[in-house]
Amino acid sequence: MVLLEQDLYAPVRDYLESLGYEVKGEVKSCDMTALRDGELIVVELKRGFTLELIYQAMDRQRIADGVYVAVPLPKRGYRAPHIQEMEALCRRLELGLIYVGFTEKGLSQVDVAVHPKEAARPRRDKKRRLAVIREHESRTGSNNTGGVTRRKILTAYKEQALQTARILRESGPMQASEVKKAGGPSNATSILSRNVLGWFGREPAPGGSRYLYQVTAKGLAALEEYREFL
Numbered sequence: 001m002v003l004l005e006q007d008l009y010a011p012v013r014d015y016l017e018s019l020g021y022e023v024k025g026e027v028k029s030c031d032m033t034a035l036r037d038g039e040l041i042v043v044e045l046k047r048g049f050t051l052e053l054i055y056q057a058m059d060r061q062r063i064a065d066g067v068y069v070a071v072p073l074p075k076r077g078y079r080a081p082h083i084q085e086m087e088a089l090c091r092r093l094e095l096g097l098i099y100v101g102f103t104e105k106g107l108s109q110v111d112v113a114v115h116p117k118e119a120a121r122p123r124r125d126k127k128r129r130l131a132v133i134r135e136h137e138s139r140t141g142s143n144n145t146g147g148v149t150r151r152k153i154l155t156a157y158k159e160q161a162l163q164t165a166r167i168l169r170e171s172g173p174m175q176a177s178e179v180k181k182a183g184g185p186s187n188a189t190s191i192l193s194r195n196v197l198g199w200f201g202r203e204p205a206p207g208g209s210r211y212l213y214q215v216t217a218k219g220l221a222a223l224e225e226y227r228e229f230l
Protein backbone atom coordinates (compact mmCIF):
# COMPACT_ATOMS: atom_id res chain seq x y z
CA MET A 1 0.00 0.00 0.00
CA VAL A 2 1.65 3.20 -1.22
CA LEU A 3 1.02 6.02 1.23
CA LEU A 4 1.27 9.77 0.76
CA GLU A 5 1.75 12.32 3.49
CA GLN A 6 -1.86 13.50 3.17
CA ASP A 7 -3.06 9.93 3.89
CA LEU A 8 -1.83 10.40 7.45
CA TYR A 9 -3.81 13.60 7.96
CA ALA A 10 -7.33 12.27 8.59
CA PRO A 11 -6.38 9.59 11.17
CA VAL A 12 -4.19 12.02 13.15
CA ARG A 13 -6.84 14.75 12.90
CA ASP A 14 -9.51 12.41 14.22
CA TYR A 15 -7.26 11.38 17.10
CA LEU A 16 -6.56 14.99 18.12
CA GLU A 17 -10.21 15.98 17.77
CA SER A 18 -11.16 13.11 20.07
CA LEU A 19 -8.97 14.82 22.69
CA GLY A 20 -10.85 18.10 22.29
CA TYR A 21 -8.48 19.93 19.95
CA GLU A 22 -9.61 22.05 17.00
CA VAL A 23 -7.48 20.90 14.08
CA LYS A 24 -6.52 22.72 10.87
CA GLY A 25 -4.26 21.66 8.00
CA GLU A 26 -1.50 23.60 6.26
CA VAL A 27 -1.28 26.60 8.58
CA LYS A 28 1.73 28.88 8.03
CA SER A 29 3.90 26.02 6.68
CA CYS A 30 2.84 23.63 9.48
CA ASP A 31 1.25 20.40 8.20
CA MET A 32 -1.23 20.37 11.10
CA THR A 33 -2.05 22.70 13.96
CA ALA A 34 -4.28 21.86 16.91
CA LEU A 35 -5.60 24.32 19.49
CA ARG A 36 -7.22 23.64 22.85
CA ASP A 37 -7.59 26.25 25.61
CA GLY A 38 -4.64 28.26 24.31
CA GLU A 39 -2.38 25.23 23.90
CA LEU A 40 -0.82 24.95 20.43
CA ILE A 41 0.20 21.52 19.09
CA VAL A 42 1.95 21.11 15.73
CA VAL A 43 2.19 17.83 13.81
CA GLU A 44 4.53 17.28 10.87
CA LEU A 45 3.62 14.45 8.49
CA LYS A 46 6.11 12.40 6.47
CA ARG A 47 6.16 9.11 4.57
CA GLY A 48 9.28 8.11 6.46
CA PHE A 49 11.38 9.02 9.47
CA THR A 50 13.95 11.34 7.89
CA LEU A 51 16.46 13.95 8.95
CA GLU A 52 14.39 16.56 7.09
CA LEU A 53 11.40 15.67 9.27
CA ILE A 54 13.45 16.14 12.42
CA TYR A 55 14.72 19.52 11.20
CA GLN A 56 11.14 20.66 10.53
CA ALA A 57 9.91 19.46 13.90
CA MET A 58 12.72 21.18 15.78
CA ASP A 59 11.89 24.43 13.99
CA ARG A 60 8.24 24.12 15.03
CA GLN A 61 9.34 23.79 18.66
CA ARG A 62 10.06 27.52 18.53
CA ILE A 63 6.33 28.26 18.33
CA ALA A 64 4.39 25.29 19.74
CA ASP A 65 3.69 23.88 23.19
CA GLY A 66 4.25 20.40 21.78
CA VAL A 67 5.41 18.99 18.45
CA TYR A 68 4.71 15.53 17.03
CA VAL A 69 6.12 13.81 13.98
CA ALA A 70 3.74 11.35 12.33
CA VAL A 71 4.91 8.54 10.03
CA PRO A 72 3.39 5.30 8.71
CA LEU A 73 3.98 2.29 10.91
CA PRO A 74 6.77 0.24 9.25
CA LYS A 75 5.72 -2.95 7.48
CA ARG A 76 7.34 -5.09 10.18
CA GLY A 77 5.65 -3.05 12.89
CA TYR A 78 7.52 -2.77 16.16
CA ARG A 79 9.97 -5.45 15.02
CA ALA A 80 11.27 -3.16 12.28
CA PRO A 81 14.92 -2.06 12.50
CA HIS A 82 15.72 1.21 14.27
CA ILE A 83 12.31 1.55 15.95
CA GLN A 84 13.90 1.90 19.37
CA GLU A 85 16.47 4.37 18.03
CA MET A 86 13.73 6.52 16.47
CA GLU A 87 11.83 6.68 19.72
CA ALA A 88 14.98 7.37 21.73
CA LEU A 89 15.89 10.25 19.41
CA CYS A 90 12.44 11.79 19.76
CA ARG A 91 12.64 11.58 23.54
CA ARG A 92 16.10 13.17 23.50
CA LEU A 93 14.79 16.04 21.32
CA GLU A 94 11.55 16.36 23.34
CA LEU A 95 9.44 15.51 20.26
CA GLY A 96 6.34 13.35 20.08
CA LEU A 97 6.17 10.37 17.70
CA ILE A 98 2.98 9.03 16.13
CA TYR A 99 2.72 5.86 14.07
CA VAL A 100 -0.23 5.51 11.69
CA GLY A 101 -1.00 1.95 10.67
CA PHE A 102 -3.21 0.91 7.76
CA THR A 103 -4.86 -2.40 6.92
CA GLU A 104 -5.28 -3.75 3.39
CA LYS A 105 -8.88 -2.50 3.53
CA GLY A 106 -7.70 1.03 4.22
CA LEU A 107 -8.63 1.12 7.90
CA SER A 108 -6.27 3.15 10.04
CA GLN A 109 -5.01 3.11 13.61
CA VAL A 110 -3.06 5.81 15.43
CA ASP A 111 -0.45 4.81 17.99
CA VAL A 112 1.31 7.53 19.99
CA ALA A 113 4.69 5.99 20.78
CA VAL A 114 6.20 9.10 22.38
CA HIS A 115 4.55 12.22 23.76
CA PRO A 116 6.42 15.52 23.48
CA LYS A 117 7.96 16.88 26.61
CA GLU A 118 6.75 20.29 27.70
CA ALA A 119 9.36 22.88 26.86
CA ALA A 120 11.48 23.79 29.89
CA ARG A 121 12.56 27.11 28.38
CA PRO A 122 10.43 30.04 27.16
CA ARG A 123 9.39 30.07 23.51
CA ARG A 124 11.82 32.02 21.37
CA ASP A 125 9.53 33.24 18.59
CA LYS A 126 6.36 34.67 20.11
CA LYS A 127 5.58 36.76 17.01
CA ARG A 128 5.58 33.71 14.74
CA ARG A 129 3.58 31.70 17.26
CA LEU A 130 0.92 34.42 17.38
CA ALA A 131 0.77 34.50 13.57
CA VAL A 132 0.11 30.74 13.46
CA ILE A 133 -2.60 30.96 16.12
CA ARG A 134 -4.30 33.90 14.40
CA GLU A 135 -4.29 32.11 11.05
CA HIS A 136 -5.68 28.96 12.68
CA GLU A 137 -8.45 30.82 14.50
CA SER A 138 -9.38 32.97 11.48
CA ARG A 139 -10.30 29.99 9.32
CA THR A 140 -13.91 28.90 9.47
CA GLY A 141 -13.24 25.23 8.84
CA SER A 142 -10.60 22.59 8.16
CA ASN A 143 -10.58 23.03 4.37
CA ASN A 144 -6.96 22.03 3.78
CA THR A 145 -5.46 18.57 4.10
CA GLY A 146 -2.08 18.60 5.82
CA GLY A 147 0.86 17.22 3.88
CA VAL A 148 -0.52 18.00 0.42
CA THR A 149 1.74 19.25 -2.37
CA ARG A 150 0.98 21.05 -5.64
CA ARG A 151 -2.41 22.15 -4.38
CA LYS A 152 -3.59 25.65 -3.56
CA ILE A 153 -3.98 26.42 0.15
CA LEU A 154 -7.05 28.28 1.37
CA THR A 155 -5.68 30.83 3.84
CA ALA A 156 -7.83 32.92 6.16
CA TYR A 157 -7.22 36.02 4.03
CA LYS A 158 -8.18 34.24 0.82
CA GLU A 159 -11.28 32.84 2.52
CA GLN A 160 -12.32 36.40 3.51
CA ALA A 161 -11.60 37.67 0.00
CA LEU A 162 -13.75 34.90 -1.49
CA GLN A 163 -16.57 35.84 0.87
CA THR A 164 -16.28 39.45 -0.28
CA ALA A 165 -16.22 38.45 -3.96
CA ARG A 166 -19.27 36.25 -3.56
CA ILE A 167 -21.29 39.10 -2.02
CA LEU A 168 -20.35 41.43 -4.89
CA ARG A 169 -21.14 38.79 -7.49
CA GLU A 170 -24.59 38.23 -6.01
CA SER A 171 -25.45 41.86 -5.19
CA GLY A 172 -23.63 43.89 -7.83
CA PRO A 173 -21.35 46.93 -7.26
CA MET A 174 -21.29 48.08 -3.65
CA GLN A 175 -19.32 50.31 -1.31
CA ALA A 176 -17.04 48.61 1.18
CA SER A 177 -19.29 49.56 4.08
CA GLU A 178 -22.23 47.95 2.32
CA VAL A 179 -20.27 44.73 1.81
CA LYS A 180 -19.70 44.51 5.57
CA LYS A 181 -23.39 45.16 6.26
CA ALA A 182 -24.28 42.38 3.83
CA GLY A 183 -22.35 39.87 5.94
CA GLY A 184 -18.85 40.44 4.60
CA PRO A 185 -15.69 40.20 6.71
CA SER A 186 -14.75 42.95 9.13
CA ASN A 187 -11.68 43.76 7.04
CA ALA A 188 -13.64 44.10 3.77
CA THR A 189 -12.49 47.71 3.35
CA SER A 190 -8.81 46.69 3.46
CA ILE A 191 -9.39 43.69 1.16
CA LEU A 192 -11.13 45.86 -1.44
CA SER A 193 -8.88 48.92 -1.29
CA ARG A 194 -5.57 47.02 -1.33
CA ASN A 195 -6.82 44.41 -3.84
CA VAL A 196 -3.80 42.18 -3.28
CA LEU A 197 -5.25 39.29 -5.30
CA GLY A 198 -6.51 41.42 -8.19
CA TRP A 199 -10.07 40.17 -7.75
CA PHE A 200 -11.78 43.57 -7.50
CA GLY A 201 -12.28 46.68 -9.58
CA ARG A 202 -13.64 50.05 -8.53
CA GLU A 203 -15.16 53.22 -9.86
CA PRO A 204 -16.18 56.49 -8.15
CA ALA A 205 -19.53 56.32 -6.38
CA PRO A 206 -22.13 59.06 -7.00
CA GLY A 207 -20.82 62.14 -5.21
CA GLY A 208 -17.20 61.14 -5.83
CA SER A 209 -16.10 60.72 -2.20
CA ARG A 210 -16.18 56.90 -2.15
CA TYR A 211 -15.87 53.95 -4.50
CA LEU A 212 -18.17 51.27 -5.78
CA TYR A 213 -16.45 47.88 -6.00
CA GLN A 214 -17.17 44.97 -8.34
CA VAL A 215 -15.70 41.55 -9.03
CA THR A 216 -13.21 41.24 -11.87
CA ALA A 217 -12.97 38.30 -14.25
CA LYS A 218 -10.07 37.02 -12.13
CA GLY A 219 -12.27 37.16 -9.04
CA LEU A 220 -15.08 35.28 -10.77
CA ALA A 221 -12.61 32.62 -11.86
CA ALA A 222 -11.42 32.28 -8.25
CA LEU A 223 -14.99 31.76 -7.05
CA GLU A 224 -15.30 28.88 -9.48
CA GLU A 225 -11.89 27.47 -8.57
CA TYR A 226 -12.71 27.42 -4.85
CA ARG A 227 -16.38 26.54 -5.24
CA GLU A 228 -15.97 23.28 -3.26
CA PHE A 229 -14.79 25.27 -0.23
CA LEU A 230 -17.60 27.80 -0.45
